[in-house]
Amino acid sequence: MLRDSIEKAYNTHSPNLMQFAQQIASPALIYDVDQLVLIASVLARELSAFEIHFAVKASYNPTILKYLARMLDGCDVSGQYEYELAKSAGFKKITSTSPYYSADDMIFFSDSGIILDLNSVEQIELFKKTVSTNDIGLRIKIPIKDTYETTGAGSRFGLCINDDEFHRILSSSNLVVKRLHAHTGQLNKAKAIYVFRYLLALSEYFCSVETIILGGGITHIFRNSSPRIEREFNDLVHIINQWRSINNRPLQVILEPGDALVSPCGYLVSTVISVFFNTNNEQCIIVDSSAWNIAPWGTPIVKFVGAEKNERVPTIIYGCSCYEEDCYIKHDKITNRKELFYLPHLKAGDRVIMAPFGGYTMTNIRHFNGIAAPKEYYIINNLILDNSH
Numbered sequence: 001m002l003r004d005s006i007e008k009a010y011n012t013h014s015p016n017l018m019q020f021a022q023q024i025a026s027p028a029l030i031y032d033v034d035q036l037v038l039i040a041s042v043l044a045r046e047l048s049a050f051e052i053h054f055a056v057k058a059s060y061n062p063t064i065l066k067y068l069a070r071m072l073d074g075c076d077v078s079g080q081y082e083y084e085l086a087k088s089a090g091f092k093k094i095t096s097t098s099p100y101y102s103a104d105d106m107i108f109f110s111d112s113g114i115i116l117d118l119n120s121v122e123q124i125e126l127f128k129k130t131v132s133t134n135d136i137g138l139r140i141k142i143p144i145k146d147t148y149e150t151t152g153a154g155s156r157f158g159l160c161i162n163d164d165e166f167h168r169i170l171s172s173s174n175l176v177v178k179r180l181h182a183h184t185g186q187l188n189k190a191k192a193i194y195v196f197r198y199l200l201a202l203s204e205y206f207c208s209v210e211t212i213i214l215g216g217g218i219t220h221i222f223r224n225s226s227p228r229i230e231r232e233f234n235d236l237v238h239i240i241n242q243w244r245s246i247n248n249r250p251l252q253v254i255l256e257p258g259d260a261l262v263s264p265c266g267y268l269v270s271t272v273i274s275v276f277f278n279t280n281n282e283q284c285i286i287v288d289s290s291a292w293n294i295a296p297w298g299t300p301i302v303k304f305v306g307a308e309k310n311e312r313v314p315t316i317i318y319g320c321s322c323y324e325e326d327c328y329i330k331h332d333k334i335t336n337r338k339e340l341f342y343l344p345h346l347k348a349g350d351r352v353i354m355a356p357f358g359g360y361t362m363t364n365i366r367h368f369n370g371i372a373a374p375k376e377y378y379i380i381n382n383l384i385l386d387n388s389h
Helices: 002-011 017-023 033-046 062-071 080-089 103-111 121-130 164-171 189-205 217-223 229-247 259-265
Strands: 028-032 051-055 074-077 094-097 116-118 135-139 176-181 211-213 252-255 266-277 283-287 301-305 313-318 330-332 337-339 341-343 351-355 375-380 383-386
Touching (some): 002 033, 017 028, 017 266, 017 301, 017 351, 028 033, 033 051, 033 062, 033 375, 051 259, 062 080, 080 094, 080 103, 094 135, 094 176, 103 121, 116 121, 116 176, 121 164, 189 211, 189 229, 259 266, 301 341
Parallel strands (some): 051 074, 051 252, 074 094, 094 116, 135 176, 176 211, 283 313
Antiparallel strands (some): 266 283, 301 351, 313 341, 375 383
16 A cells, blocks of 8 residues: 555664664764665655656755666756756756746756746746747746745745736747646645646646646655545546546646655764753753754754663754754744654763754755764665765
8 A cells, every 4th residue: 555655665764773873973964775765666656647756956965866866757956056966867857947047057958958947927038038949848836825925826936827928928929838837835635636737727728738747745645644645646646637538638747756755764863962951951962963054944853872761851952053043943833833852861972863854954054163064874785885885
C-alpha cells in the first residue's frame, strides 16, 4: 500500500546513524543516501501516473543531485547556476521558472532548448524583445484563499489570468503557451483538486498546452501519511484521465517535490558546548552549530545521541552565534506557539542529532559571525563517507 510504503521510507534511516554521529567531528550534516534512494523509488513507483521532478533549489549537493538524476524524470531550476548543477548531475529533462530572468538568461535558456515558465507581464514583454522562439510556459497565480497570505491569491508569484494586459500581450504576439505552472504551498486534497481543475480549465483555453506542473506542495498529502492517501491520489488520476478522454489530448502532469524528497534524509549533528537553566527552570543548551545560519525554515525533531535516560526536562537549544534569537525551536507560525523540546539532562560534550535537515539547509546557508558551514557526510550502502568519496 502507498501509505505503508511512504511511512517506511520516511522512518527508515541507517541502523548505524547514531554510531556514525558519534564518530565524526561536529558540526556535521549527514545525508542518508540509502534512505533518499528508498524515498525516491517509492515516489517513482507509487506515483507513476505523474512525472516526478526535483526542485533543485532544495539541494545543491552534487552527490544528492546525481542520485536523484538517475531515479527521477527531471528537475526544475530557477536560473543558470541551478541549471549547470542539474546538467552536471545528469538530469535530462529540465524546466525553469523564476520571478527574474535577465535578457542574457533568456537567451541562454533559449539556446539550451529550455522553455521558461514566465512569471509576469514584464517578463513576457522582455521575452518577446529578446529571443526568437515562440514557445513559453506561464506560472499562474491561483485565486485560492490560504492560511498563509504568501500562497494562493496572496502570492507575489505568477500571472493573474484576469489581467487584461496579460491577454492583450498574448493576443498581439505569436507566442505559444506550452506549459502551465503553479505552486500554492502545502496542499490538502480539496485544495489540490481545486488547483488541478483550475489548470485543466486553463489548458482548454490555451489549447497548445502540453504540460501542467502542480509544484511540490502536493506531496504534503502523502507526507502526512493519511489513511485515505490511495483514494486521494486516485481521484487526481481519475480527473486527468477523464480530461484527456474528453479533450482527446495527451496532457502531461508533473509533480515537483523538493523538501519532501530530501529533507527527511538529512541529519544535523552538533555538540553541546554549555548548559544552564533559565528563570523558568528550563534546560538551555548551546551547541556548536547555528540555527540562524543553517535552519531559517526548519522545524527540527531532536534525538539525544548517547546513553538514553528516562527523565526528560523542557529544553531550549541555542546556536553558537552572537544573535540572541539563534535558537532551534518548534515554532508554529499559524498559532505563533513555540514548543520546547523534552530531552535528558545534558552536559558539555554530549552529542545531539536533529532532523530533517536534508533540504533548504545548505542552499540557505549564511555565515554570520564567520561561522563555517557543517561538514557534509554520506551514508551509502550503510557506510559513512565524506566528500572525498
